[in-house]
Amino acid sequence: MSNGQSDALGGLTDTQATLEASRCLMCEDPPCVAACPARVPVKHFIRALRFGCPRRAVNLIRQQNILAGVCGLACPVEELCVGACTGTDLATPVAIGKLQHYAAVTEIRSGREGLAGPGDGRRVAIIGAGPSGLAAAAELARRGHLPTVFEKDRRPGGICTYGAPADRVPQALLTGEIEYIKSLGVEIRTASPIDRNNTIDDLIADGYQAVYVGTGLQRAATPHVPGAELEGVVTWRQLLHRASAFSLGEGDKPTVASQVIVVGGGGVAVDAACTALELGADDVDVVCLEGPHEMPACRDEVDKAWQTGVRFHTRSMPIEVTGANGKVTGLNAIRIRWAEPGRFIPSNADPIEGTEYWLPGATVVFAVGAAPATELADALPGVDVDVTGRIIADVDTGATSRSGVYAGGDAVSGGGTTIVKAIAEGKRAGEAIDAHLRGMTG
Amino acid sequence: MITHNRDLSIEFCSIRFPNPFLLSAAPPTDDLDMVRAAFEAGWGGAVLKTTSVETQPVDLVYPMMSALHFDGQRIMGLGNIDLISEHHIDVVEARARTLKTEYPDRVVAVSIMGSSKQQWQELVRRLEATGVDFVECSFSCPQGSMGEEPGAMLAQSADATERVAGWVKQAAARCPIVIKITPQVTDVVKVAQAVKRGGADAICAANTIPSLMGVDVDTFVPYPDVQGSSTYSGLSGPATKPITLRTLAEIAKNVDLPITATGGPVTWRDAVEMMLVGAGTVQFCTAVMHYGLDIIDDLQDGLAFYLDDKGFDRPGDIVGRALSRIVSHDKLPRDAKTVSSLIEERCVKCDLCYIACRDGGHQAIKIEAPDRLPKIDPDRCPGCRLCVTVCPADALTMVRKQETPDDAGARTPADNDRI
Numbered sequence: 001m002s003n004g005q006s007d008a009l010g011g012l013t014d015t016q017a018t019l020e021a022s023r024c025l026m027c028e029d030p031p032c033v034a035a036c037p038a039r040v041p042v043k044h045f046i047r048a049l050r051f052g053c054p055r056r057a058v059n060l061i062r063q064q065n066i067l068a069g070v071c072g073l074a075c076p077v078e079e080l081c082v083g084a085c086t087g088t089d090l091a092t093p094v095a096i097g098k099l100q101h102y103a104a105v106t107e108i109r110s111g112r113e114g115l116a117g118p119g120d121g122r123r124v125a126i127i128g129a130g131p132s133g134l135a136a137a138a139e140l141a142r143r144g145h146l147p148t149v150f151e152k153d154r155r156p157g158g159i160c161t162y163g164a165p166a167d168r169v170p171q172a173l174l175t176g177e178i179e180y181i182k183s184l185g186v187e188i189r190t191a192s193p194i195d196r197n198n199t200i201d202d203l204i205a206d207g208y209q210a211v212y213v214g215t216g217l218q219r220a221a222t223p224h225v226p227g228a229e230l231e232g233v234v235t236w237r238q239l240l241h242r243a244s245a246f247s248l249g250e251g252d253k254p255t256v257a258s259q260v261i262v263v264g265g266g267g268v269a270v271d272a273a274c275t276a277l278e279l280g281a282d283d284v285d286v287v288c289l290e291g292p293h294e295m296p297a298c299r300d301e302v303d304k305a306w307q308t309g310v311r312f313h314t315r316s317m318p319i320e321v322t323g324a325n326g327k328v329t330g331l332n333a334i335r336i337r338w339a340e341p342g343r344f345i346p347s348n349a350d351p352i353e354g355t356e357y358w359l360p361g362a363t364v365v366f367a368v369g370a371a372p373a374t375e376l377a378d379a380l381p382g383v384d385v386d387v388t389g390r391i392i393a394d395v396d397t398g399a400t401s402r403s404g405v406y407a408g409g410d411a412v413s414g415g416g417t418t419i420v421k422a423i424a425e426g427k428r429a430g431e432a433i434d435a436h437l438r439g440m441t442g
Numbered sequence: 443m444i445t446h447n448r449d450l451s452i453e454f455c456s457i458r459f460p461n462p463f464l465l466s467a468a469p470p471t472d473d474l475d476m477v478r479a480a481f482e483a484g485w486g487g488a489v490l491k492t493t494s495v496e497t498q499p500v501d502l503v504y505p506m507m508s509a510l511h512f513d514g515q516r517i518m519g520l521g522n523i524d525l526i527s528e529h530h531i532d533v534v535e536a537r538a539r540t541l542k543t544e545y546p547d548r549v550v551a552v553s554i555m556g557s558s559k560q561q562w563q564e565l566v567r568r569l570e571a572t573g574v575d576f577v578e579c580s581f582s583c584p585q586g587s588m589g590e591e592p593g594a595m596l597a598q599s600a601d602a603t604e605r606v607a608g609w610v611k612q613a614a615a616r617c618p619i620v621i622k623i624t625p626q627v628t629d630v631v632k633v634a635q636a637v638k639r640g641g642a643d644a645i646c647a648a649n650t651i652p653s654l655m656g657v658d659v660d661t662f663v664p665y666p667d668v669q670g671s672s673t674y675s676g677l678s679g680p681a682t683k684p685i686t687l688r689t690l691a692e693i694a695k696n697v698d699l700p701i702t703a704t705g706g707p708v709t710w711r712d713a714v715e716m717m718l719v720g721a722g723t724v725q726f727c728t729a730v731m732h733y734g735l736d737i738i739d740d741l742q743d744g745l746a747f748y749l750d751d752k753g754f755d756r757p758g759d760i761v762g763r764a765l766s767r768i769v770s771h772d773k774l775p776r777d778a779k780t781v782s783s784l785i786e787e788r789c790v791k792c793d794l795c796y797i798a799c800r801d802g803g804h805q806a807i808k809i810e811a812p813d814r815l816p817k818i819d820p821d822r823c824p825g826c827r828l829c830v831t832v833c834p835a836d837a838l839t840m841v842r843k844q845e846t847p848d849d850a851g852a853r854t855p856a857d858n859d860r861i
Contacts, residue, residue: 013788013836014836015788015834015835022515028734047737047740048740048743051711053744056445056446056739059445115447
């Protein structure tokens with residue numbers, strides 16, 4: 001039995017996990033489960049760990065969340081399960097994320113494979129090997145279908161592979177979980193984009209009887225700020241995708257200036273700031289509308305960024321990217337107050353006259369939102385999208401305007417879907433597709 | 443929800459159990475709906491709480507529960523001053539019949555207790571007629587069983603055990619008869635042999651252990667406090683497991699009778715341990731009262747994965763596997779010496795091994811600057827293993843000490859005694 005954390009999977013030791021699990025009160029109707037978008041049976045998986053059966057623990061988690069280990073690390077647990085833990089009222093909440101990660105890596109280390117479904121079902125195409133696509137594929141495979149995942153990038157994982165700084169989710173963990181998904185009977189084809197030249201009509205002509213679209217966000221929002229066209233302005237998505245690809249040995253190292261300015265207060269802004277530091281920036285300034293306690297970014301992530309030297313300029317809005325000779329030289333910003341307290345949206349921000357300031361920097365990263373790729377619609381004939389390019393889908397089933405085509409994750413929400421929520425949506429769509437296919441005759 | 447797909451059925455006294463786990467005769471089996479819920483949850487069987495042929499109502503006392511907590515963990519042991527079921531034999535009969543009709547694939551048993559030959563035999567005949575799979579005879583309830591002799595139990599007398607087991611067996615036409623004994627005897631083997639001589643089919647080992655649960659040091663009233671008075675409780679729960687294991691092993695090694703275990707199991711591992719020392723099935727009570735009926739899922743998955751990992755086909759294949767490893771103290775090997783050894787990367791430098799060895803062992807561990815890691819002197823360490831048991835980080839292990847012939851030759855007789 002392994003008691004160490006010396007391999008790349010890391011995590012709690014057996015001893016640490018035993019001690020932590022022993023603190024769970026194992027309540028009836030546990031609030032941690034209600035707080036989990038994927039409804040992971042936290043009480044029961046912790047009890048399984050505590051009663052000496054990690055294999056049962058991971059089976060229970062994977063029933064609901066196929067990327068158990070990834071989410072154990074990447075979930076904003078303070079805002080979800082851990083934030084709801086009953087144990088908080090007695091002492092401190094149970095480290096549910098760490099225990100979930102422990103269960104997952106214990107099983108990955110065992111090298112055990114999943115039980116493939118009977119495989120007597122229908123062929124289903126999954127577009128995008130991100131969290132929601134993988135969850136949909138796993139659910140379908142378990143129900144006996146034959147899912148094939150089409151991924152445009154060279155590796156599966158979506159945001160888990162290309163989105164966040166490389167140290168957020170160890171690749172060994174993601175690879176282990178993806179291998180498990182494959183062992184269920186899921187085929188993953190990388191470097192296989194679905195686009196205007198190869199649409200879902202072609203997939204259906206090839207014999208796929210249903211389609212799940214989990215393409216996430218392919219395009220960062222274009223900021224309406226003068227100077228946004230200057231050389232040196234990039235989007236968070238470009239920066240993070242290139243940085244992740246580089247860390248995976250794909251492509252050149254992205255260059256950033258010694259002074260970098262990141263605009264935005266969400267998780268991707270903090271990711272972009274940290275990534276800029278890792279890529280060699282000396283100074284990173286984050287400019288965001290929200291105050292320190294209003295930022296949508298996870299508190300832990302903000303603290304971590306702060307500790308590594310990122311400077312935050314809160315309750316500020318960008319006015320103009322300044323430049324010389326077509327290149328960025330810095331950013332003009334201004335302090336704001338909220339016209340109406342408590343509504344942290346741009347239209348509610350009042351600039352405070354006379355508080356303009358200028359930050360120097362030759363790289364400006366916009367991390368102010370994103371949208372599904374506009375060209376996505378060309379690949380999805382018959383699927384309705386809204387004006388911003390988001391797919392219109394049923395909140396419960398993911399069903400779109402085209403029969404047999406389902407969607408979930410950021411491609412539907414337009415951004416801000418956590419990994420765990422995307423997985424929950426993918427699983428639910430998998431269930432709905434199964435019901436749809438079973439309802440079909442012939 | 444279970445996550446395995448393995449057959450866990452087992453045969454015990456020619457009865458097929460869907461899995462080796464059943465509820466013992468206790469509060470969780472004293473209500474029809476509770477037993478239904480247990481069967482819905484997946485329990486393989488249930489022994490309905492002990493019934494008798496009462497001439498007057500069972501006079502229960504409340505509060506009846508108290509517990510041994512230890513160092514922040516609740517219910518190391520549970521004490522009760524409960525009595526037999528307060529429901530009339532007619533009610534229990536009807537329940538048994540209903541359950542057997544509704545759940546023909548589950549094992550339904552009833553526990554009985556009589557005070558005369560006529561009562562014991564009447565109980566067996568009446569309950570057998572309900573279709574139950576076996577009848578369990580409580581020779582061992584620590585509370586109120588013998589009336590005139592407080593605390594004395596039928597199963598504390600080998601002669602009485604043999605005689606009453608014989609009455610019961612004589613009255614049984616079809617049902618296997620299981621005798622539930624107490625661990626509170628000088629020689630449990632003698633009692634088990636008496637069960638066998640009496641003709642019973644199996645032994646249930648063992649009932650709760652007579653105990654005094656604690657004393658309120660402010661009021662001087664022991665627990666549970668019944669309006670200023672208290673009495674001895676029957677102790678169950680995890681604290682009793684080692685006693686149960688010993689009882690099981692002694693019986694299994696000496697008496698050829700199937701055993702259904704009870705006394706302290708919580709996890710699948712506890713149940714497997716009990717099976718390894720001879721139990722064919724395992725009965726649960728305190729764990730269910732503490733954690734709920736759905737621990738049956740944990741038990742079934744745990745056993746299934748254990749059998750997978752070990753390459754066993756059926757739960758029955760593990761029964762008694764540890765028995766040959768239990769020998770009398772004088773037969774234990776004394777030649778190869780092991781000593782304590784540190785796994786450095788796990789050590790958290792709490793010094794607990796040092797304290798234990800210094801004050802309860804052999805002063806074989808030193809803590810020294812600059813690294814403050816425990817240093818074990820293999821020449822001073824006789825390998826008692828106290829340090830391993832106190833280490834909170836699983837950082838100590840026992841290793842074989844490489845002894846040279848010179849070392850062996852240099853030993854004094856006193857050294858040999860110590861080893």
